[in-house]
Amino acid sequence: xxxxxxxxxxxxxxxxxxxxxxxxxxxxxxxxxxxxxxxxxxxxxxxxxxxxxxxxxxxxxxxxxxxxxxxxxxxxxxxxxxxxxxxxxxxxxxxxxxxxxxxxxxxxxxxxxxxxxxxxxxxxxxxxxxxxxxxxxxxxxxxxxxxxxxxxxxxxxxxxxxxxxxxxxxxxxxxxxxxxxxxxxxxxxxxxxxxxxxxxxxxxxxxxxxxxxxxxxxxxxxxxxxxxxxxxxxxxxxxxxxxxxxxxxxxxxxxxxxxxxxxxxxxxxxxxxxxxxxxxxxxxxxxxxxxxxxxxxxxxxxxxxxxxxxxxxxxxxxxxxxxxxxxxxxxxxxxxxxxxxxxxxxxxxxxxxxxxxxxxxxxxxxxxxxxxxxxxxxxxxxxxxxxxxxxxxxxxxxxxxxxxxxxxxxxxxxxxxxxx
Numbered sequence: 001x002x003x004x005x006x007x008x009x010x011x012x013x014x015x016x017x018x019x020x021x022x023x024x025x026x027x028x029x030x031x032x033x034x035x036x037x038x039x040x041x042x043x044x045x046x047x048x049x050x051x052x053x054x055x056x057x058x059x060x061x062x063x064x065x066x067x068x069x070x071x072x073x074x075x076x077x078x079x080x081x082x083x084x085x086x087x088x089x090x091x092x093x094x095x096x097x098x099x100x101x102x103x104x105x106x107x108x109x110x111x112x113x114x115x116x117x118x119x120x121x122x123x124x125x126x127x128x129x130x131x132x133x134x135x136x137x138x139x140x141x142x143x144x145x146x147x148x149x150x151x152x153x154x155x156x157x158x159x160x161x162x163x164x165x166x167x168x169x170x171x172x173x174x175x176x177x178x179x180x181x182x183x184x185x186x187x188x189x190x191x192x193x194x195x196x197x198x199x200x201x202x203x204x205x206x207x208x209x210x211x212x213x214x215x216x217x218x219x220x221x222x223x224x225x226x227x228x229x230x231x232x233x234x235x236x237x238x239x240x241x242x243x244x245x246x247x248x249x250x251x252x253x254x255x256x257x258x259x260x261x262x263x264x265x266x267x268x269x270x271x272x273x274x275x276x277x278x279x280x281x282x283x284x285x286x287x288x289x290x291x292x293x294x295x296x297x298x299x300x301x302x303x304x305x306x307x308x309x310x311x312x313x314x315x316x317x318x319x320x321x322x323x324x325x326x327x328x329x330x331x332x333x334x335x336x337x338x339x340x341x342x343x344x345x346x347x348x349x350x351x352x353x354x355x356x357x358x359x360x361x362x363x364x365x366x367x368x369x370x371x372x373x374x375x376x377x378x379x380x381x382x383x384x385x386x387x388x389x390x391x392x393x394x395x396x397x398x399x400x401x402x403x404x405x406x407x408x409x410x411x412x413x414x415x416x417x418x419x420x
């Protein structure tokens with residue numbers, strides 16, 4: 001089977017690792033898994049960010065990796081750019097300066113990526129867009145089978161949680177044809193999608209995500225845990241951990257207020273802290289306002305900023321518990337990552353989160369501070385409950401795997417290919 005994946009999200013993440021989200025992990029696992037599989041012939045497409053995607057592919061797979069199927073002129077221009085950048089670290093100042101100059105040069109000459117050369121693609125080729133809309137030329141090509149992934153419909157259902165410019169999900173839905181097959185990352189997302197669009201349910205599948213076993217696992221080496229904690233300013237005492245982009249939907253301000261209640265009422269030990277991992281998102285100032293509300297709270301809340309992948313498992317493993325009070329998730333990878341590290345989890349009882357954690361976590365209404373405070377106190381005060389949830393967490397996490405994720409995608413591709 002010829003499968004073409006839109007890998008442009010990986011091109012973006014190659015130069016901006018701090019901006020990589022759960023979607024980036026999903027696309028990367030899909031590309032890597034399909035490349036390892038002997039069941040498909042994988043190629044990459046880049047409707048945008050052509051040079052970035054080309055460099056990601058060369059860096060990740062080498063010269064013998066999956067080919068880029070863009071127009072030859074776009075590939076030549078990308079190769080020229082990458083020749084200039086190859087000797088430079090992606091995040092270095094010289095690299096940034098050269099990329100900025102090349103971008104300005106392209107704008108001046110009005111150089112843009114051309115349409116994908118679908119006329120040269122073999123009949124029955126499968127084009128899968130795991131995040132962005134299907135390009136118009138692909139949507140109009142009847143000899144191409146189309147697949148898109150829908151991660152959530154949150155910008156449509158709750159637009160107030162996003163900047164006005166967040167239109168990707170609407171654009172993806174607008175790009176669908178009646179013959180497109182849709183993959184949803186959870187049953188909750190599938191239900192939302194069908195309710196909003198009225199799409200044919202027979203053309204909508206659910207394929208759940210997973211957490212990387214190479215990145216997320218119980219770390220038992222205390223020296224390694226301590227080294228990572230010191231690197232991010234976590235000194236002494238136990239800590240609760242939360243990981244999310246700092247934006248309204250993640251409900252971090254609610255967690256801070258609830259934690260402050262426990263601190264002010266002296267319901268938790270004086271050396272107990274809250275560690276917040278994540279990059280600044282929209283309305284970050286709301287979260288900072290909560291932290292700055294009282295002087296004593298500032299010393300109890302630690303903001304790490306961006307944490308590289310290799311440091312996440314020690315950071316998870318060193319925590320007493322993981323707290324994720326998100327208002328809405330299409331899937332919710334961080335709780336699963338924490339569970340795979342053997343960590344007790346508190347999360348919301350809304351959207352896809354119960355579907356992910358099952359009975360292996362404490363579930364609370366995301367806006368109920370009393371319930372969250374009670375759950376936090378339960379985990380802080382009871383080693384028995386923590387041990388029970390930690391064991392359940394490991395067992396629950398084992399039911400999700402990227403191997404299953406890849407296998408189910410290949411089965412879907414095969415089903416689509418067999419239809420005439």
